[in-house]
Amino acid sequence: QAKWSKLELQATKDEILNKLLLLENSYNELLNWQDVNEQLNMLAKNRALYIQQQLIEAYSIPQDKIFIKSSELSDQLHPQVKFGVGQ
Structure with missing residues (x-):
């Protein structure tokens, strides 16, 4: 207060x-x-969403074809996000 x-x-x-x-x-x-690690995780999550959006908009990749490694979706998201694109 x-x-x-x-x-x-x-x-x-x-x-x-x-x-x-x-x-x-x-x-x-x-x-x-906020804790520094929490800040980094928040930035990494925002970065992942931005990259995913760019894949959808710039390369016309359908959202259901883009995936993130499952470990990257956890709260322990690392700054280096790995994406894959399905066929």
Whole structure:
């Protein structure tokens, strides 16, 4: 509760709350609070989704033909995501 009040105070000027600044500061605080490994896993998952989307859009590969190694789908997703394309 104290952190939230501090964030609100930092985003307030002339008694007007800047919601965009509050959002940005809150997001940065969340990232700073989050464990580094969790951040890396989140980035790796986002990267995997981006690569999959590019395969679908740029190369017209049907989604059901794209697969990720099953170990890569777990919470232990590594930054080097391995994709396969079925026939």
